[in-house]
Amino acid sequence: MGGKRKKRTKIVRVKPQIPKTFECPRCGKIAITIKFDKSDSGPRTAHIKCGSCGLSTDLEGLPPVYDEANVYGKFLDLYLEGKLEIKERSEEETEDHEDQGEDSEVSPETN
Numbered sequence: 001m002g003g004k005r006k007k008r009t010k011i012v013r014v015k016p017q018i019p020k021t022f023e024c025p026r027c028g029k030i031a032i033t034i035k036f037d038k039s040d041s042g043p044r045t046a047h048i049k050c051g052s053c054g055l056s057t058d059l060e061g062l063p064p065v066y067d068e069a070n071v072y073g074k075f076l077d078l079y080l081e082g083k084l085e086i087k088e089r090s091e092e093e094t095e096d097h098e099d100q101g102e103d104s105e106v107s108p109e110t111n
């Protein structure tokens with residue numbers, strides 16, 4: 001008597017799916033990736049990069065609780081405020097080949 005009833009509880013693990021890519025505020029493509037620096041504790045640094053247009057920047061001093069979404073929000077704010085130091089991924093700087101054609105300035109001769 002007195003059987004032990006095992007109640008089967010189904011544990012459904014809901015994994016919150018954090019999108020790994022975010023929309024780039026510059027080129028508008030979903031190509032922003034965020035990577036964290038390895039840090040045991042304390043403020044962290046996040047590296048933000050757009051795989052499409054090459055936009056790249058770092059956010060330093062982030063609270064350890066920040067995840068990608070938090071970082072992206074902060075990144076967006078700073079970007080829109082123009083406070084971000086944007087680095088270009090491509091090291092080749094497109095040189096401005098400005099052809100300075102000689103302006104033939106014809107000074108009217110007053111005669």
Ligand SMILES: [Zn+2]
Binds near residue numbers: 026031
């Ligand atoms: Zn972009």
